[in-house]
Amino acid sequence: MRHISLVSLTAGAALLASGAAFAQTITPKPGESADLVLLPKFLGILPFDQANQGAQEAHAELQNPGELLYVGPTPENSVAGQIEIVTTAATQGQAGVMLSNNSGDQIVPAAKAAMEAGVKMVTWDSPIPSAEGEVLFVAQVDFNDIGVVMADMAHSILGGEGKFAVLSATPDAANQNAWIAAMETALQDSKYANIELLDTVYGDDQSELSYNRALALVDKYPDMELIMAPTSVGIQAAAKAMQDEGLCDTVKISGLGVPAEMVSYTLNGCAPEFALWDFVDLGYLTYYTTYLIATGQMQGEVGETFEAGRMGTYTIEKDPTRDAGNRVLMGPFTVYTKDNVEAAAQ
């Protein structure tokens, strides 16, 4: 049964792809062996765990006789730890590393050395800013879209007028920095003329630091009405801080969060709107992409179209949000409100 459905899917995809004359859709051949490493920013937070679920699902589906390792640094050692794990992967002769980069361009020397040693480096969630040392980036959503979605949530919560601040993760997080920059660009539009961004602070993806930073923002800007936190740790910490201090009526929280963690704050009005994509899907798509590249079935060049199991067909394109580098774009975005958050939290 399974085989037949794969064949029929392939046929469907081939039909779709026939529009693009130069590209043949690549259908993954299962059962090829490739030892792969899934490397998150650090271990121990829900989104990365979900990405691992997705990757494990794809690993089983593709019947890869090789190993899929989920390894990451401890949180206090994220930057150095990631570099070390990439270096180790090269000496161990792993076929591919899937990296959510938390080290900015500091990872480049290690990543380049790994590529030279034959390890295929694929980034996901957070890319290597200069794109050096990576084959391509599996983007959760278009980074510019995240900027627009955040600007729109701010617009909707503030009622078109007001002041807000950003509570981010670490100062070197490539993805958060890119989203905030995209949001600042989006805010230039005349639609947001009456919305003012006051400040950007960093909670280092730690609950206690994010909690205190959120309260400090409240103290520093008495007329601030919204905190935008594009990180799953920051957004819950900020929401709890406002709830504990009885500030939910005056200062709202928004940003990017996991529905299961945000449901109570959305229902009680502390965080009326927030957004996210599916991390299980992101892990699944990243695995398919990396498997194809690591087993030599795909080169990772612009224009290549491939089949990613239950998620359908994707095409590699030039990454328009960075100066260099290619990407596979996943999407879509879901904005959660009190109407849909409960269902998503199940």
Add this chain to the structure above:
Amino acid sequence: MDISKLHPQLLRVLALLFVLVLVVLFFSVVVDNYLNARLFNRVSTSVAIIAMIAVGQTLVVLTRNIDLSVGSIVGFTAYFVGQLLADHGDLHPLLAVLAAVGVGGVLGAFNGVLVAYGRVPAIIVTLGTLALFRTMLVEYADAGSITTIMLPPWLLELPRTNIFSIGRLDFRLTVGIALVVVLIFHLMLTRLRFGRRLYAVGSNPEAAVVAGIPSQHVVFFAFVLCGALAGLAGFMFLAKFGNITVVAGLGLELRSVAAVVVGGVNIFGGSGTIFGVLLGAVLVDLIDNSLIRWAAISEFWRDALLGMLILLAVATDTVVLRQLNRLRRHRATKLTDQSTEPAAESRQ
């Protein structure tokens, strides 16, 4: 008033109070809208957690040791008790607190055995367990996290509960609990034999052994108590922040050592007061809290300033104590001169 007649510890407490006032005055000038009830609420609730860790750290430092693993103990107990309450929501609050203190105590005992009976230097043992306990947490958490929806309502209410309020000045229950703990340990250090033994072991370990003090047991129990207090702080941490990931409590060891040193505990053991440590904790927290609001200071400089504060405290400590001792000796010799040579004064 003659400064040299004051007890050095009292002098230090006065100096800390003076610095506290200076800091508040300084920031009320450079930061708009600084002096208000919120400042008290912020600093008091945050000190409630760090003070307990600092008290535990004090017990250890008094014996000439150090515990660098407290941050990891806080993180582990916060997660452990969070998981416990997520699985058994009807668990009695007191049992949850006891579990936190118990787990912390066991981890502290592990440090204690290695330092006191294994004779391994505390800085090496606790540097090891700092990583070890954190890794235990990573393994135990299995990439999961504790979130507020998993926790029983009473726990989430705890940090919001006031004992009393004056205007917008809230006196929170957690702050009350921390003050009671501080008071208990103040009494223990000043009134109980165990307290005096901590000082004795720290000021002169050889003499303490000669005097028949079981110094290995004393050091061991100092670590156990330090772990237990870190466990209690872990419980408060869970109640306050609600969302516990494997990064919980990271860096608290540095902050507790800062509070202890700034609070006037001698890093080479043997002297220091709990009241001074409380003031040290308040000062460190106040400065940290205020620097965030001071636009002139960047993120990076805040940590650097905390470091400078520690250096300044240690340097002042050394200089002031040396001067004070010189003054004392000088006075003592003068007094002996006067008693042996009554004619000395009339000659001048």
